[in-house]
Amino acid sequence: MAAVAIRAVALSTWMALYLGGPLAGPARAQTLSMPRVEMVPDDGQLPLSxxxxxxxxxxxxxxxGYEEQEYYLSGVAPAITADGRTVADAPYVTRFLIRKPSDPARFNGTVIIEPFSWFGERAAGWILTRDYLTRRGYAFVGYTLNINAPRHDPKFPVDAGGTSEDARRYGNIVNFDFMRRFDYARYAPLGSYYDDRRFLRGGLPDPFVPQAQGISAELAMLLKSNLPGGPTAGLKVERVYVNTWAVNAQIWMDYLDQGRHQQWRMPDGRPLIDAYMTGRLAYGEVAGDAIRVPRHMPEGVPFVTVFSQSETLHDVTEGIALPPDSDAPRLRYYEVMGTPHLRKADLxxxxxxxMPNEGGKPNDPRCQYLYDEPAELPFSALLDAMDRWVRLGVPMxxxxxxxxRGRAVVRDQATGNIVGGVRPPWIMVPTAEYWTDAETGCGVVYDTKLPYPASRLRARxxxxxxxxxxxxxxKRRSVAQGYLLPEDAAMLKPIASADDFRSDRR
Structure with missing residues (x-):
């Protein structure tokens, strides 16, 4: 997607803002209205997502041992601009899917929430952590944040011809219109407020749903309230974690930056959200401020951001330095090498x-092979570490x-791979060079790798x-470092095969 130019913000500026910048403090604590929830009628088809x-x-x-149910969620939520102003309180109707243990005794007390992606209504966090979640007894809620297609869709800034390549490619799998084409009877009621003249980000119509923050907060309140007859009936919800990946991660930066964590609370004063993890997005990449620390960090609650190699390269080339990790406030950033922004498994x-060889460089050897390594393993380990920080007080x-080196990464001459960051086993003991499209110019969304030839494998x-x-x-080192769970290590096989040592890939 074409992105508005990003303004790099120095780390010292971020920390100054956090420690007492020009923004006003968050509003005094308040409780939002409890939303209504109704099960979606079964029309004989499986729901989207x-x-x-x-x-x-x-x-x-x-x-x-899990079950899945779909609900309508409706209520009144504030419509908020990118700079934090409430334009109106407006009604909305959206939907969510909940996956939960069939046996309440297996539930571990935590619900993970994640908005579905703009593109094709996928839940990237679920895709990346579903094995871990269902092993450990979490509940998962994926929910829709969307609009009816406006006159000028803010997701696709127009070019000189009045449209854009992104709109031609993705226009049929976004907005409520896509959902209604998929299953009209099921998704006809959905609606939320939007006005492309009143909601701007970076000088252009804001692509993020103005009611996203309020809808997310009301959903968290509903889940944590343990209402009789509600979607979590029979479960005792003690914690709600954010685990949001890709473009919707920006919603949570806005939520924290504008002080919503402090402002919106449970009726008894508890926080709505107990931990925040986002990944595979460089905040401000779509549009807006490129800050890396919210101006109003949550007290005693982790804020964790996970970069793939692609987002890492984005910040390096833009000259944006990541902040130092800290335990007070609870802040962590992880740059996970050998993981891409998008896999075929994430569509x-x-x-x-x-595919990469269908882009602008079909014969470039770096544009032939996708990353096929199990990125879900380090990401699941990080989610587990965040959970232990919340429940047990063990810092991540x-x-x-x-x-x-300036606005470039440093690559090891012997392996061809980037120096530093979180290093999964396939980077500690590499059998390929891992690249991003920003470096190769393959011209596609995927990132790629260049496998070592057999002669290089044998020499190494x-x-x-x-x-x-x-x-x-x-694998043992990665488990000791906290970036691989023991049960996942047992299933992780070497990336290269014996055949790769005998002859080059075809």
């Missing part, structure tokens, strides 16, 4: 992306930042058996 539907979100829920309903690990490791032993050692 269902984990029971074949596709990227699929999981055999019954085998995991939403009806989303199709061209700290990791060194990626090495920079000697034999497949020696490589496999070193990979096992790397």
């Amino acid at each position: 269902s984990a029971r539907r074949p596709g990227t979100e699929y999981l055999d829920l019954a085998r995991r 939403g309903t009806d989303e199709v992306e061209p 690990p700290r990791e060194q930042r990626v090495a920079r 490791y000697g034999s497949y058996a020696a490589y496999a032993r070193r990979f096992d050692q790397a």
Whole structure:
């Protein structure tokens, strides 16, 4: 997506703002109105984004001891501008899916919430952590933040021809219009407030739903209230965590930056949200401020951001330095090398992306192979570490930042890979060079890797058996560092095969 130019903000400025900048403090604590909730009538079709539907979100829920239900959520929520002004309190109707243990005794007390993506209504956080969530007894709620297609869709800034390549590619899988085409009877009631003349971000119509913050807060309040007959009936919800990936992560930066964590509370004064994790988005990349620390950090609650290699390169080339980690406030940033911004496994309903060799450099050897490593493993370990920080008070690990040389990363000459950051086993013991589209110019959304030829593998490791032993050692180091869970390490196989040591990939 075309992005508004980003203004780099120095770390000292961020911290000055946090410690007492020009913004007014958050409004005094208040309780929002409790939304209404009704189960969506069954029309004989599986709902959009269902984990029971074949596709990227699929999981055999019954085998995991889980069930899935879909609800309408309706109420009145503030419509807020990108700079934090409330324009109006307006009605809305949206929907959410809840996946929860069928046996309440298996529920661990925590609900994860995540807005579905703009593109194809996918839940990236669910895709990345579903095995972990269902092993550990979490409930998961994915919900829709969307609008009816306006005159000029802010997701797709127009070019000189009055449209855009992004609109031509993605226009049919966004907004409530896409959902109604998918299943009109089910999604006809959905609606939320938007006016492209009153809601601006970076000087252009704001692509984010103006009621996103209020809808998210009201949903969290509903889930944490443990209402009889509600979607969590029979469960005792003690905590609500944000785990939002890709473009909607910006919503939570806005939420915190504008002081909503302090402003909107449960009726008894408890926070609505107990931890915030976002990933695979560089705040401000779509439009707006490129700050990396909210001006109003939540007290005693983690704020965790996870960058793939792609977002890491974005901040390096823009000259944006990440803030130092701290325990007070609870702030963590992780740059996870060898993980891409998007995988084929992450695509939403009806989303199709061209392969790297179908872009602008079809013969470039760096544009032939996608990352196929299990990025969900380090991401799940980080979510688990955040949970332990909340429940047990055990601080999350700290990791060194990626090495920079000006506005470029430093790559190790022996491996071809970036120095620093979180290093999964496939980066500790590499069998490929991992690249981003920002570096290769392959011209697609995916990032790519360049596998080592057989001669380079043999020169580096000697034999497949020696490589496999070193990979096992790397798994143990990763578990000790806190970036791989022991149960996941047991299933993680070496990335290269014995055949890769004998002959080059075709």
